[in-house]
Amino acid sequence: MGCEVDLLRLDRQSVVPLYYQIQQILLGKIRSGALKPGQPVASEQEIAANLRVSRMTARQALKSLCDMGVAYSERGKGTFVSLLKLEKGFRQALSFTEETRASGSRPGSKVLSFESFVPNGEVASTLRLKPEEKVFRLRRVRLVDSAPVGIECSYLPVRLYPELDRKFDPSTSLYRALSEFYGMHIHLTDEVAEAGLLDTRQARLLRAAPGAPALLFTRTSYVQSGEAVEYVKSVYRGDRYRIVNRLTRRNQESSTGVK
Amino acid sequence: MGCEVDLLRLDRQSVVPLYYQIQQILLGKIRSGALKPGQPVASEQEIAANLRVSRMTARQALKSLCDMGVAYSERGKGTFVSLLKLEKGFRQALSFTEETRASGSRPGSKVLSFESFVPNGEVASTLRLKPEEKVFRLRRVRLVDSAPVGIECSYLPVRLYPELDRKFDPSTSLYRALSEFYGMHIHLTDEVAEAGLLDTRQARLLRAAPGAPALLFTRTSYVQSGEAVEYVKSVYRGDRYRIVNRLTRRNQESSTGVK
DNA sequence: AAGTGGTCTAGACCACTCG
DNA sequence: GAGTGGTCTAGACCACTTG
Numbered sequence: 001m002g003c004e005v006d007l008l009r010l011d012r013q014s015v016v017p018l019y020y021q022i023q024q025i026l027l028g029k030i031r032s033g034a035l036k037p038g039q040p041v042a043s044e045q046e047i048a049a050n051l052r053v054s055r056m057t058a059r060q061a062l063k064s065l066c067d068m069g070v071a072y073s074e075r076g077k078g079t080f081v082s083l084l085k086l087e088k089g090f091r092q093a094l095s096f097t098e099e100t101r102a103s104g105s106r107p108g109s110k111v112l113s114f115e116s117f118v119p120n121g122e123v124a125s126t127l128r129l130k131p132e133e134k135v136f137r138l139r140r141v142r143l144v145d146s147a148p149v150g151i152e153c154s155y156l157p158v159r160l161y162p163e164l165d166r167k168f169d170p171s172t173s174l175y176r177a178l179s180e181f182y183g184m185h186i187h188l189t190d191e192v193a194e195a196g197l198l199d200t201r202q203a204r205l206l207r208a209a210p211g212a213p214a215l216l217f218t219r220t221s222y223v224q225s226g227e228a229v230e231y232v233k234s235v236y237r238g239d240r241y242r243i244v245n246r247l248t249r250r251n252q253e254s255s256t257g258v259k
Numbered sequence: 260m261g262c263e264v265d266l267l268r269l270d271r272q273s274v275v276p277l278y279y280q281i282q283q284i285l286l287g288k289i290r291s292g293a294l295k296p297g298q299p300v301a302s303e304q305e306i307a308a309n310l311r312v313s314r315m316t317a318r319q320a321l322k323s324l325c326d327m328g329v330a331y332s333e334r335g336k337g338t339f340v341s342l343l344k345l346e347k348g349f350r351q352a353l354s355f356t357e358e359t360r361a362s363g364s365r366p367g368s369k370v371l372s373f374e375s376f377v378p379n380g381e382v383a384s385t386l387r388l389k390p391e392e393k394v395f396r397l398r399r400v401r402l403v404d405s406a407p408v409g410i411e412c413s414y415l416p417v418r419l420y421p422e423l424d425r426k427f428d429p430s431t432s433l434y435r436a437l438s439e440f441y442g443m444h445i446h447l448t449d450e451v452a453e454a455g456l457l458d459t460r461q462a463r464l465l466r467a468a469p470g471a472p473a474l475l476f477t478r479t480s481y482v483q484s485g486e487a488v489e490y491v492k493s494v495y496r497g498d499r500y501r502i503v504n505r506l507t508r509r510n511q512e513s514s515t516g517v518k
Numbered sequence: 519a520a521g522t523g524g525t526c527t528a529g530a531c532c533a534c535t536c537g
Numbered sequence: 538g539a540g541t542g543g544t545c546t547a548g549a550c551c552a553c554t555t556g
Contacts, residue, residue: 018544054547057546059523059524072485076521076554084481189505189506189508191506192501194501242453244450245452250327304542312527315527319526334535337535338542
């Protein structure tokens with residue numbers, strides 16, 4: 001159903017897993033339009049036979065496409081290309097820099113302050129700090145194509161990022177610095193967003209009118225183990241920032257589809 | 260590491276898959292606190308040996324826990340209980356009724372209007388309607404514990420829900436009706452949220468002050484195939500509604516963790 | 519009846535981590 | 538070197554869908 005000549009393209013010596021090579025081949029066909037929404041992707045048996053892999057390997061490739069949302073399986077019928085718009089444009093746990101670049105604009109920032117201190121209870125408890133433990137506080141006005149869109153205040157445990165104030169160039173991406181210097185990789189972000197109004201100080205910094213609509217965020221980011229590694233409070237102009245989410249529905253408690 | 264006596268609890272005659280039974284056992288231990296955050300969950304080999312299942316089955320059980328976010332695996336080290344707060348309280352693609360109940364409150368609604376008509380281009384194109392195709396429009400004030408919190412306007416293709424106006428009791432859950440009468444199961448919702456202000460009409464309906472902060476939503480819901488089955492525009496009081504999200508970070512294009 | 523995905527088995531080799 | 542998770546094989550039985 002779509003892998004007649006693909007035999008040649010599997011590299012069995014490669015360190016890249018076979019199921020991942022197959023996934024990429026099929027993903028390419030879907031993204032290029034060679035396989036259209038609603039059409040069947042190759043079946044597990046077809047892939048196994050044509051590419052000379054075991055059925056479990058073919059299955060793993062198809063399963064990964066379903067997990068990504070670009071395909072879906074129906075028992076007894078087959079696996080089909082999803083009718084959904086591609087996942088482009090939907091929010092993941094991205095930094096401001098990544099998110100802005102992804103939307104085709106140029107990110108920037110103006111540092112308001114950058115220092116270390118012992119934070120209040122809200123910050124300390126969210127980051128699970130020990131008593132008297134210090135954090136860096138980085139306050140920045142964030143810019144999109146040089147226009148101010150929001151004010152971010154990041155709290156970062158000093159313990160996790162020693163000498164961050166020396167190593168980090170505030171004109172660059174914070175996440176990139178945390179990744180490069182400390183091997184920190186964000187896995188997940190919890191976020192609360194509320195509607196509010198700009199106060200006079202915020203309005204001045206954002207070159208907007210006091211009392212204009214605003215989005216207020218409280219975000220906590222975690223690495224894979226679940227350790228909290230960043231706490232951020234921010235305010236964005238309501239007319240220049242919006243939230244674009246894709247929410248999924250977990251059937252019950254599983255994610256593997258028991259019905 | 261946590262399944263010494265569990266042998267007895269696997270039912271090999273059951274229609275419930277073995278991996279799912281194992282997942283539930285481990286999930287119970289995690290939720291009950293018998294397995295604490297950071298501790299190793301049983302290894303694949305342990306489960307396979309102790310419960311007399313193949314390693315692939317044990318692996319599938321652990322994988323499903325990782326997909327849910329309650330555990331994580333590190334190559335060469337093991338699989339551990341996540342330090343994250345449980346997923347309770349984070350938004351999925353839920354109906355207003357489900358979401359309100361989940362937070363322990365009582366949902367309600369007051370119907371403003373309910374009729375069918377041929378919609379404008381925005382609604383028609385989002386729902387991929389044919390020319391002149393009709394939709395139901397259901398406008399409701401949504402209540403939490405009898406207090407108005409938002410105004411929702413739902414557009415539903417008549418083609419998908421014939422005679423909905425006869426079958427649906429507007430004092431009940433819309434999603435429940437769509438599920439019961441038409442077998443419709445929401446799989447995913449795309450959502451755009453913006454900050455705004457209540458106009459005088461909205462303020463009157465919500466018993467709030469005109470110009471008060473508000474959250475504006477535009478939501479489109481899809482079934483598994485990716486077919487759009489509902490389009491909703493809504494306005495919520497900023498002081499009684501907030502967005503609670505959990506955003507994940509997709510490594511590259513896969514969801515299976517190739518690094 | 520033939521094809522599909524869902525589950526399961528009993529092995530295997532590998533790269534990785536840790537003591 | 539022992540234990541771990543990541544990948545892979547070559548089978549198997551089942552429930553389900555469709556012609």
